[in-house]
Amino acid sequence: MEPYKIKVVEPLAFTTRAEREAALAGAGYNLFNVPAALITIDLLTDSGTSAMSDRQWSGMMLGDESYAGSRNYFHLEHMVRRITGYRHVIPTHQGRVAENLLFSTVVKPGDRVPNNIHFDTTRANVEHNLGVAVDCVVDDAYDVTSPHPFKGDMDIAKLDRVLAEVGRERLPLVMLTITNNSGGGQPVSLASARAASAWCRRHGIPLFFDACRFAENAWLCKTRDPDCAGMSVEQIARAFFDLGDGCTMSAKKDGLVNIGGFIATNDDALATRLSNMLILIEGFTTYGGLAGRDLEAIAIGLEEVLDERYLEHRVGQVRRFGERLQAAGVPIVLPVGGHAVFLDARRFLPHVPQPHFPAQALTCALYLEAGIRGVEIGGLMFGVPDEATGAWSWPELELVRLAVPRRVYTDAHLDYVVEACARLLARRDTIHGLRIVSRAPVLPHFTARLAPLGGPA
Numbered sequence: 001m002e003p004y005k006i007k008v009v010e011p012l013a014f015t016t017r018a019e020r021e022a023a024l025a026g027a028g029y030n031l032f033n034v035p036a037a038l039i040t041i042d043l044l045t046d047s048g049t050s051a052m053s054d055r056q057w058s059g060m061m062l063g064d065e066s067y068a069g070s071r072n073y074f075h076l077e078h079m080v081r082r083i084t085g086y087r088h089v090i091p092t093h094q095g096r097v098a099e100n101l102l103f104s105t106v107v108k109p110g111d112r113v114p115n116n117i118h119f120d121t122t123r124a125n126v127e128h129n130l131g132v133a134v135d136c137v138v139d140d141a142y143d144v145t146s147p148h149p150f151k152g153d154m155d156i157a158k159l160d161r162v163l164a165e166v167g168r169e170r171l172p173l174v175m176l177t178i179t180n181n182s183g184g185g186q187p188v189s190l191a192s193a194r195a196a197s198a199w200c201r202r203h204g205i206p207l208f209f210d211a212c213r214f215a216e217n218a219w220l221c222k223t224r225d226p227d228c229a230g231m232s233v234e235q236i237a238r239a240f241f242d243l244g245d246g247c248t249m250s251a252k253k254d255g256l257v258n259i260g261g262f263i264a265t266n267d268d269a270l271a272t273r274l275s276n277m278l279i280l281i282e283g284f285t286t287y288g289g290l291a292g293r294d295l296e297a298i299a300i301g302l303e304e305v306l307d308e309r310y311l312e313h314r315v316g317q318v319r320r321f322g323e324r325l326q327a328a329g330v331p332i333v334l335p336v337g338g339h340a341v342f343l344d345a346r347r348f349l350p351h352v353p354q355p356h357f358p359a360q361a362l363t364c365a366l367y368l369e370a371g372i373r374g375v376e377i378g379g380l381m382f383g384v385p386d387e388a389t390g391a392w393s394w395p396e397l398e399l400v401r402l403a404v405p406r407r408v409y410t411d412a413h414l415d416y417v418v419e420a421c422a423r424l425l426a427r428r429d430t431i432h433g434l435r436i437v438s439r440a441p442v443l444p445h446f447t448a449r450l451a452p453l454g455g456p457a
């Protein structure tokens with residue numbers, strides 16, 4: 001059961017099918033353009049959507065809004081140092097600003113930045129600095145039926161290949177995303193992090209964690225890796241951080257807050273350069289684009305996320321959601337990761353070819369059916385048209401991510417989603433593909449507009 005009780009409630013929004021049809025057409029078949037007031041169950045993201053605790057809300061009242069040296073900054077610094085062991089703690093207002101700071105400081109044109117799989121903002125920030133983002137995850141990550149318990153693991157042979165191709169000078173750092181969001185929220189094993197760390201140390205290349213879901217990753221290690229079974233989540237998380245030189249973090253995930261992030265590192269020279277840049281684009285080093293009250297909520301959230309009763313329920317709720325979808329015959333990525341269930345649109349809609357955006361079509365159908373909002377992670381997000389020929393290169397996976405916000409929905413809400421998916425599966429032949437109407441060159445999925453190819457979805 002939920003290891004908390006509900007103190008504040010917010011009514012759900014209910015709509016008619018006609019209202020949803022009009023909203024979707026007006027949104028260009030892109031759920032990012034649909035107002036939240038027209039969404040019943042919002043599984044768009046687990047980012048910034050957490051319910052805060054009574055302790056966090058009371059902490060917000062203790063906000064010290066001093067421009068420099070706010071006491072809330074020192075509380076945050078203390079918590080981040082306790083968890084990561086990294087000395088320098090640089091707050092930012094989101095994870096992507098931490099990425100922007102890091103990559104604009106260390107990436108030169110033509111550099112390669114390996115990761116298990118880059119998250120979309122991570123990839124975009126590398127590319128914006130004219131680097132090349134390279135995914136080096138184990139092949140099992142792309143096999144949606146493989147039961148591999150750690151599909152976020154790094155494939156060291158792929159790191160070797162990148163190094164052989166461009167040489168040490170073109171590798172400013174290696175990233176490791178825990179858990180691997182874009183690959184299904186799959187965890188990284190401690191053994192794989194150790195191997196990646198040893199590889200980096202051998203070649204003198206810094207290792208940074210993309211640590212958005214470090215606590216969920218640690219919990220999955222504890223439950224899936226016998227070597228971690230006797231360790232606390234905090235010990236497992238620390239074992240990871242000890243292997244690296246720093247981390248970027250969106251506190252909107254395992255920070256259990258609605259806004260915030262940070263970058264932490266042990267590298268003194270790098271911290272100075274990052275701090276100088278921070279002052280230019282975010283604010284002074286003890287607030288980094290956040291209010292003092294936000295810093296306090298993050299500091300408390302980072303403590304609460306290590307509560308193993310919380311993590312057991314959190315990760316267990318997502319797993320049960322996946323098990324019920326599976327029992328209904330809905331094709332999903334297995335095993336279920338930490339923060340989301342991913343529908344496999346290729347198997348759900350085998351009659352929709354990849355150039356017709358099957359995962360986006362399924363996302364739209366789910367909204368029309370029941371007012372549920374998921375997000376496409378497939379051809380719309382990662383497909384790239386060749387500028388000269390117009391021919392597209394397509395990603396390996398066509399997924400619909402149903403991300404579960406932390407401490408927000410009950411199992412009954414998720415049952416409603418399972419039932420809607422089962423109804424869609426029964427009439428999947430009636431779901432048609434989409435075509436692009438307009439598309440931005442960077443992070444296209446946020447603003448793209450599409451149109452339906454066939455009859456009604």
Ligand SMILES: *Cc1c(COP(=O)(O)O)cnc(C)c1O
Nearest residue numbers: 094095096119121181212250252
């Ligand atoms: C959310 C996320 C980011 C970016 O963080 P924002 O706070 O949304 O800017 C980076 N990496 C991963 C793995 C994420 O999940």
